[in-house]
Structures are given as structure tokens and as C-alpha cells.
Amino acid sequence: MTRSTRLLSLLQILRSHRRPVAGRTLADGLGISLRTLYRDIAALQAEGAEIEGEPGFGYVLRPGYMLPPLMFSADEIEALVLGMRLVANRTDPQLALAARDALSKIDAVLPADLRAKMAASPLLAGGKPRSPEDQMDLGLLRKAMQNEWTLRIAYRDDKGNASDRVIWPFALAFFDGARVLLAWCTLRNDFRHFRTDRIEILEQGEGRYPRRRTQLLKEWRQKTGVAERLF
Structure with missing residues (x-):
């Protein structure tokens, strides 16, 4: 497991708990030592993650922290791209435009390697679904x-x-x-x-x-x- 993947996994574990999680529990779940866990928590805190707690008490991630795009994995990028493409093809014009704009924003902030993967994604969304036209807005x-x-x-x-x-x-x-x-x-x-x-x-x-x-x-x-x- 790479360090970036480990940091993302740590965030995901903390996001899934509303109460403090013991350091030992976090370390065992990630397959790392307590010393490495403490370093990872310090690194995330330096990036702006509001992780509160201390050894012997446990750690909790306060709501509101947004993952930076560089923390997305290649599979997550493909999932986002496919989802946005489906929305752009299957919803009303306003939401379709929002999906295309969101995809452009993601592309603008991705690291070069992930941007290349997104551009080369083989997951495409088909045309309009075979459903009758709506008379409503x-x-x-x-x-x-x-x-x-x-x-x-x-x-x-x-x-x-x-x-x-x-x-x-x-x-x-x-x-x-x-x-x-x-x-x-x-x-x-x-x-x-x-x-x-x-x-x-x-x-x-x-x-x-x-x-x-x-x-x-x-x-x-x-x-x-x-x-x-x-x-």
C-alpha cells in the first residue's frame, strides 16, 4: 500500500465514525505501527484535516473536510468520469451542463498522470435513454x-x-x-x-x-x- 493510498484509507475510516477511534484500532486496520499512524495523522493535519484526539483517547475527524482531488485513486477517477458522463446524457439540460462543468473542474486540478488516465478512460456513456419525452420541467x-x-x-x-x-x-x-x-x-x-x-x-x-x-x-x-x- 502506497503512502497516499494509506492516508486516503485513514481518512475514509475516520469519516465512517462519529466517535473517537482508538489509535491501535486504526493502526491494526491499516496494517501499520502506532508510530507510523501518528506520523500519518500529523501529515493529514498539516494538509488541513481537522483530526482531533491524542494517544490513549482516540481520534475523530471533524465534519467539513474535503478531500483534495489528488487523493482520488485511478478507479475513483474513472467512477467519477462515468457518473458525470451518464448525468450529462440522461438528465435535464441544466443538470447536464453542471455535470460537464464539474468534470472540467476535476480535470483542471488533477495531477498530470491522473488527468491522462481520465482523458483515456474507456468507460463511455451511451446516448439518451429509451424513455418517453417529459412534458414537465x-x-x-x-x-x-x-x-x-x-x-x-x-x-x-x-x-x-x-x-x-x-x-x-x-x-x-x-x-x-x-x-x-x-x-x-x-x-x-x-x-x-x-x-x-x-x-x-x-x-x-x-x-x-x-x-x-x-x-x-x-x-x-x-x-x-x-x-x-x-x-
Whole structure:
């Protein structure tokens, strides 16, 4: 394990714990001595990582520290590139532009060797997914989720039945055949899934909905049994 890889692994371990982790536990997990661990912690602190603690007490990484791009591994760079390319090809124009801009920023700050790997990445994203065109503004939908706004929609189901609803949107899933909005439906008083191409009218409702978006997503996962790593 190279030193840069070891430092990244140390950060990842600390980021996964909210409480102080004993030095011996960290050293054993990385397969290094306590003396090497102390040197690594000092090196990360010198780079701006807010690692607090001392021998015999344990160490904790305070929230807010951003990993410098040079800490990305080659595999992580490829994952980022592929993800950005998928976003650029499969979302609304505003988010697609943001993905391309983010990719440019990553490229600008990478070391030369990783920049070359990114440019030569063999992982490409295909064209537009085979899904019907949306009549609604996906940008407005994303903004509503970010701000926890209620929405009024006119929806037509797979049998052609139309209904007007007030919903609390909390997530948007992208599939090859469709984009699906996850929301709490006040008409049904339950969670419902809406294909975005069947939403004929979408308007901002009155104010914010009374429950946090993250809480709705958590309750949806518990009810449907969908693991967090899958959605």
C-alpha cells in the first residue's frame, strides 16, 4: 500500500465514525505501527484535516473536510468520469451542463498522470435513454425537492385515467425506460410513484410540506425494503 493510498484509507475510516477511534484500532486496520499512524495523522493535519484526539483517547475527524482531488485513486477517477458522463446524457439540460462543468473542474486540478488516465478512460456513456419525452420541467422538479415544496400535478396513469393531486416530492429515479418521481400523495395518503412522462401539468403548490425530505425517503425505504445502497 502506497503512502497516499494509506492516508486516503485513514481518512475514509475516520469519516465512517462519529466517535473517537482508538489509535491501535486504526493502526491494526491499516496494517501499520502506532508510530507510523501518528506520523500519518500529523501529515493529514498539516494538509488541513481537522483530526482531533491524542494517544490513549482516540481520534475523530471533524465534519467539513474535503478531500483534495489528488487523493482520488485511478478507479475513483474513472467512477467519477462515468457518473458525470451518464448525468450529462440522461438528465435535464441544466443538470447536464453542471455535470460537464464539474468534470472540467476535476480535470483542471488533477495531477498530470491522473488527468491522462481520465482523458483515456474507456468507460463511455451511451446516448439518451429509451424513455418517453417529459412534458414537465425537470429543473423545477429538482428545485422543488431541494426546497421541500409541495407540487400540484395532473397525472394520467397507464390506463389513461386522469387525476389532480398534491404531492410531496422527495426523490427522482432514472431508469432506461422511464424517470420515476417518488412522492407522498395527499390524495392517497401514502407513498406513490409517478412516471414523469405521464405528468401533464406540474405547478408549485402552497409552501413547504410539513415533513423533511430525508425523513420521507427513510420511511419509503423502510416500507418498500429498498436498501440505501440501491437508492
